Amino acid sequence: MFEGLNEMVLPIYNPLHQDIIMGGGTIAFVKDWGAFLHVKDNMIVCSLKGKDMWSVSPVELSSIVFLVTGSVSSEVIALANEYGIDLVFFRKGEPVAKVIPARYGGSMKVWLSQLKAWKSSRVKYASVFVRGKLRNQRVVLRYYERKYSLDLSTEKLQKLEEEVISCSTVKQVMGKEAEGARIYWSSVKSLIPLKFPGRKRKSEDPFNVALNVGYAMLMRRVWSAVISAGLNPYVGFLHSIRSGRESLVFDLMEEFRPLVDRFLIGKAREKGEEGISLKEVYRGLSNVGEDEVFTQARRLARSFEGEEYSPFLMK
Numbered sequence: 417m418f419e420g421l422n423e424m425v426l427p428i429y430n431p432l433h434q435d436i437i438m439g440g441g442t443i444a445f446v447k448d449w450g451a452f453l454h455v456k457d458n459m460i461v462c463s464l465k466g467k468d469m470w471s472v473s474p475v476e477l478s479s480i481v482f483l484v485t486g487s488v489s490s491e492v493i494a495l496a497n498e499y500g501i502d503l504v505f506f507r508k509g510e511p512v513a514k515v516i517p518a519r520y521g522g523s524m525k526v527w528l529s530q531l532k533a534w535k536s537s538r539v540k541y542a543s544v545f546v547r548g549k550l551r552n553q554r555v556v557l558r559y560y561e562r563k564y565s566l567d568l569s570t571e572k573l574q575k576l577e578e579e580v581i582s583c584s585t586v587k588q589v590m591g592k593e594a595e596g597a598r599i600y601w602s603s604v605k606s607l608i609p610l611k612f613p614g615r616k617r618k619s620e621d622p623f624n625v626a627l628n629v630g631y632a633m634l635m636r637r638v639w640s641a642v643i644s645a646g647l648n649p650y651v652g653f654l655h656s657i658r659s660g661r662e663s664l665v666f667d668l669m670e671e672f673r674p675l676v677d678r679f680l681i682g683k684a685r686e687k688g689e690e691g692i693s694l695k696e697v698y699r700g701l702s703n704v705g706e707d708e709v710f711t712q713a714r715r716l717a718r719s720f721e722g723e724e725y726s727p728f729l730m731k
Contacts, residue, residue, distance in 0.1 A: 443644055443714070444472075446482040453480070455491035474499040481644050482506060504644055510636065511643045523646035529720035530648055530664075539589065541653035541725065543580045545670045546593045548727020550577040552674035553600045555730045556681065560607055568603040586654065593654075593670075607681055609688050622691040623684055629697050630676040631669070637706060638672065639665050641713035668713060671728040675705045678730070 446453070452463045459471040460480075474495050479502040482488075488503065493515065496503055502523055503515040514523075533541065550573050557568040576596045583589045601615040612623045619625075642649045642665055652663025654670065679700055683692050712728045719725035 442476055443479045443481065443710070444477055446480065446486050447484060449484050449486070451484075451486040452488070453486070453492045454489040455495055458495075460492055460495065474501060477501050479504060479644055479646070481640075483640075502646060506640060511640065514643060526646040526717050526720060527648045527651075530651055530717075533720050534651055534653060538653045539584065539586055541667070542586045542589045543583055544725055544727050545654050545667050546589050546596075547577050547580050548671035548729065549593065549673060550574075550580070550596045551727070552671065552730045553596065553677070556674045556678045557600070557603050559678075566606075568606070569599045572599050586656075589654065604677070604681060608684050610684060610691060612684075623680065626680050626684075626692045626694070626697050627676070629694060630680055630701050631673065633698070633701050634669055634672055634676055634705070634709075635665060637709050638669050638713070641710045642668065644710065645713035645717045647713065647717055668709075668716065671712065672705050672709060674730060675708075676701060679704060 446462075448464060450464060451469075454461055454463065456468075456471065458474075460474055460477070461471040462469045477499070480488075480496070481504045483506050493503065495501070496515070504511060505513045505515075554570045554573040554577070557573070558570050560566055561568050561570055573596055576592050576599075580589055580592045583592065597615070605612050605614050608623055610623050611621060613619055613621060615627070616624055617628060639649065639662060642662075647664060649662040649664050650660075651657060652661075652665075652667045655661070655663040655666045657663055680692065680697070683696060683700060687696075708728055715723070716725055
C-alpha cells in the first residue's frame with residue numbers, strides 16, 4: 417500500500433520528501449500486499465481489506481508505482497490516462513511493465529529531452545556523475561583520516577574532482593574516474609582488516625563479495641527510481657549506449673556507490689577476521705539511500721527540462 421499520507425506518498429505533507437515532486441505531480445508507491453486502487457468522486461482511493469485508507473486528487477500525481485502485488489480498477493487507468501499519470505509495476509524489485517497514457521504523457525517528453533541532452537550535453541552530465549562519485553569517495557576516506565590521523569590521499573581525490581570540470585570528452589572523464597578508483601581502493605585496502613586484494617569484481621574474498629552484493633542491491637534500487645521518474649534507462653551519458661545495457665542506471669549509481677562502501681567498510685572493521693555475512697549485508701543495506709536515489713532520479717529528469725543538475729553529496 418502507499419506509505420500513508422504523512423509519509424512517502426504525498427511529499428506536500430512531509431517536507432522531508434518535497435523534492436520528489438515533479439511539476440504539479442507526486443510519485444506514489446504501493447508497498448502493501450493486496451492494496452486496491454479505485455475511483456470515487458473523481459478521486460483515486462486506496463483501499464485495504466475493504467477499508468478506504470486515503471484518497472487523492474489525480475491532479476497531484478505524476479506516477480503510481482506498484483512495488484508489490486495489488487490491483488487497480490479500469491476507472492483508475494482511465495483517470496491516469498486523462499491526467500497523464502504513469503502506472504509502473506515491479507516484481508521482486510525489478511520493473512515488469514509501465515502503462516503510459518495513450519497520449520504518451522510526461523514520459524515521452526522526458527525521453528525526448530533526455531535524448532536532446534545526450535546529444536548536446538553528454539560530457540557535462542558525465543562529469544557531474546563522476547565529480548559526485550569522487551567527492552563522496554573523499555567523504556568516506558576523510559572520516560578515517562580525521563579519526564585516526566591517517567593519510568588516505570583525499571587531497572588527490574579533490575584535485576581529480578576539480579580536474580574533471582575541464583574535461584572536454586567522455587573518455588577524459590572516464591580516465592579521471594579510473595585514476596580516482598586506483599587511489600580510492602588503495603586507501604580502502606589499508607582500512608580493511610581482512611585480506612582484501614583491492615577492488616576486483618570476480619574476486620571471491622569476503623569484502624569483494626560483499627561489495628558485489630551491495631552494488632547489486634543498489635542497482636535494483638536505481639533501476640526502480642529511473643523507471644519511476646520516466647527516464648529512459650538505456651540512454652546513458654558516462655556509460656556508452658549498448659543494446660540491452662541500462663547505461664543510465666549505471667550512470668546514476670556512481671554517485672551512490674560510496675554509500676554502500678561506507679557501510680561495508682565500517683562493518684568489516686567492526687567484524688574483523690570474522691568477516692561480513694551476506695545476511696548482514698542485506699539487512700544493513702536494505703534501506704540505505706532509498707529516498708535519496710528516488711529523489712535524485714527525479715532531479716535528473718527535471719534537469720532535462722532546464723533545471724541545473726547537481727550530484728548527490730554525502731555528509
